[in-house]
Amino acid sequence: MTVALSGKEVAGKIEEKFPGSVVESGPDNLVVKVDSLLDIARFLKEADGLEFNYLNFVTAVDYYDHFAVAYRLSSLKHNHSLTVKARCYDRENPALPSVTGLWQGADFQEREIYDLFGIRFEGHPNLKRIFLWEGFEGHPLRKDFI
Amino acid sequence: MMIVDFIATGQGHFQAIPPDWPGGFWWHWLFFTVVVIGFVLTMVMGVIYIERRGMGRMQSRLGPNRTGPFGLLQPVADAVKVLLKENIVPAAADKLVHWLAPVVAFAPALMIFAVIPFSNGALLADLNIGILYIVAISSVSTVGVFMAGWGSSNKYSLLGAMRNVAAVVSYEIPLVLAIVGVVLIAGSLSMNQIVVAQNIPFILLQPLGFLLFFAAGCAEINRSPFDLMEADSEIVAGFHTEYSGMKFAMFYLVEYAEAVAISAIICTLFLGGWKGPLLPPWLWFIIKVMLVFFAMVWTRTTLPRIRIDQLMAFAWKFLFPMAIINLFITALQVLAGWPTQLMWAMIIVNFAVTAFMVLIWSRFFFRLGWGRIEV
């Protein structure tokens, strides 16, 4: 059975290493600051006892005032999982660091989010539209897209 | 030397007219031209029917059964349909080459039948170098195929054509070497003489030669498992991707005419040609051709396709050395006079040699998939 790690516990561990980087933590997820996302991701992937080596999915949710990008991580070794979120408040030109360097599986999914939400992932090797053609106006999964 | 002879004496080399034939050489020539064309066209229809029905039944379905009784008219319907289709030539194609390619490919396929005996002496031209003629003519089709691949200016076509050229160039060698064994035993290059010399079918005397010839022949005419020149799952349709209408029909005809030709050659060289009890010789011949073709359908239904580098490796590392060894052993046996005196010993020895060689060679020297070319 995959154990859903408590966000609060993991948040404590992260706070030890990167103080002030966790915005909010709930029973099954935690929200981190955009600036420290990449460091935390690396920590989560490599720290003993966590070792989140498997990225289940990356997705984004449009909450009008911000985009929440959710990373669902799990560890095949310890069989536990966690949802990490980052919030992007910029609506015109939202950007996040790319995690493709850590988990290659994020490659197409980040492109998909870029395509459908317009969130740019800095450091992505090939950030192009994936489903829609270049030059398509707007980003369909945003709530204000009609 | 022989070619000089041939040119110098002209007609002298045609043994031409069977003694009881009414009329002269030209009647013979006209009659057999008509026979050959009719034979090829009807046989192509027949083998298409056999292939589609037989393959259908092996794949647990029925195959075409709506046109005519038992679907026998399906090839006719196909032909009519394909002839009525629009003829599309790609804008970037080399028009002349694109147009000429099916003709160049078709002519040799038809010409092969000039030296194939349908009965004793019943053949268009009893060349005393018949088998050499076949070897020379049959590879000309490749030129047509390559013209098609180049002229279509399509990358799939080009890939298919390049594969075909590579394959044919490699497979000519084991093909010829496998024939030489038969020629040694029969003592003649004339197709009719080879059949006459077969008191028992040469497949018994030359089992390894038969296997080699069958494999190399399949590769030569793009039959599965060597059909990677038109591998539909890889390069769509290979060299005839851009062909439609009449020209596509020509290529389709070439494909099956070549299959019939190889079947006919196999049954002439190894299966005793027109020889057989009770039934008339031409019927025996057709039955044998159909049987050989059915074997090709059977392998096509079952086997996956091999890759281009494996194809080449198979020719050079398996078929070629085996053909050489087969030739060597046969030559020794012929020197010792076995084919006339110790026929049964030769049968036993050759079957043993075949099994032994295949085992040894695939145990120690060659395995399909060895020697991948790294980049």
Next chain:
Amino acid sequence: MAVRTEPFVLNMGPVHPSTHGVFRMRVTLDGEVVVDIEPVFGYLHRGIEKLAEQRTYAGIIPLTDRLDYISSMNNNFAYCLAVEKLAGIKVPERAEYIRVIISELQRIAALLIAVGAFLNDCGAFFTPFLYMFRERERIVDLFEMVSGQRLTYNYLRAGGVSQDLPEEFLPALRKFMDMMPRFMDEYDRLLQQNEILIARAKGVGILPAEQAINCSISGPVLRASGVKWDIRKDDPYSIYDRFDFDVPTQPAGDCYDRYRQRVEEMRQSLRIIEQAMKQIPSGPVRAEVPHLIHPPVGEAYGRIECPKGELGFYLVSDNSIAPYRCHIRPPSLINLTALRDMVRGWKVADLIIIFGSIDITVGEIDR
């Protein structure tokens, strides 16, 4: 002697016999050798995630049928799990068993297509494909009996299944179960030991285990690389913890292993169905769930092990009758992440079989 060569770009697809739909690859070739490849998606993009935001929770189920259209039941299953998690719905016992039976049957059907299409890509001229379609047809027949349709079943509902199994279903399933192992043996006889297939597929397109995990590969492709990870076993959903089955793995992670892996998984699925048929209780098949579900505000991720890998639905609710956000984790898309690394340096023919061995459905990639 070194020959100077020049790479050229070949557009494979969107219409190509073996791209399994409208999928396109821009392949850079050096002669026959693949230098680079760039998959191009989007030819079947229907915006299912966007459509789902305007539909009721029940109305999304027909949409999920159209994701991976050869394993519709499994898509329904994953979606219903997510909704049940979100709304806290308890599923009756009999419905759970029906779901497991149906889902495993669907897995067999989808894997049959995967194996058949793979062998077809290897060049076995439609024979294995048609044999496997014959068996798939039997399964589809059973599904037609249950749900009334042959491809888009729309059978599972949040809180159970839409209607009970007809009484002639279990005897027919029994007959199928009796004949299936024989057919599986026949497939193995047809091509398992075939020299040509082994030469073509063994050692081709190797995906190492670390890379597979790093690329978020899931399902049979992951297990063929030697990672023992099956959601049915490691995170049992529904009632999978009650069944006794193995998680087969293969050592090498090449195309042949992926093919064998799928065949082994079919056998395991048969085992699960066998047990479920014995244990199935009687009772209601659908919990009392209103037509319009209003789940509480929150989010849920329901995932299952579908024939292609981990299929998940990430639902965000805002307490209305439609999900605020419905994200689908498409195994087909994510499994393609490693394609580029797997095919580089191999030939065109290998590209086709490596691509075929990953087993994608374009409906799920593009959504």
Next chain:
Amino acid sequence: MKFERYGIGIAKGLTVTIRHLLRHPTVNQYPEQRLNISRRFRGNELIWNREKCTGCGTCAKTCPQGAIEIVTATDMAENKYIVDKYEIDTGYCIQCGLCVEACPYEALYFSHNFECARYRRGELVQGKEEMLETPQRKVSGYFYPDKAQKLPGQTLLVEKITEKR
């Protein structure tokens, strides 16, 4: 890897295909040979029961495609709705069956007829009169097990013997 050589695998495969040559084919010849479809068949046509329908419009609300159009007027005398217009555009219908399941008065069914191809898109729109039950268009048993009992049983391929000649 003992088995990879000598052509044994190829020979095994060849026996399988040649054996199929002697078996019955699995296919059947459609227009002459018809199989019974499922009793719960979900087809392209819907059948509407004029008497039972109260005009509540639940079906139209449930339809995820918006293919059902229902216009009602109020009959004050009898205190009920009169259905003025009831139309289903079967071209939009995805045959999900949610309308049939949703109908609280058992007034909507699937038809058991499957040969309903049309030449024009406009002909796909089913009006009120075309939705009634007729002898040609029987009611399918989808979601109504009692109706399913009356229909002929489905022909199953598992019962078709194809292994022996």
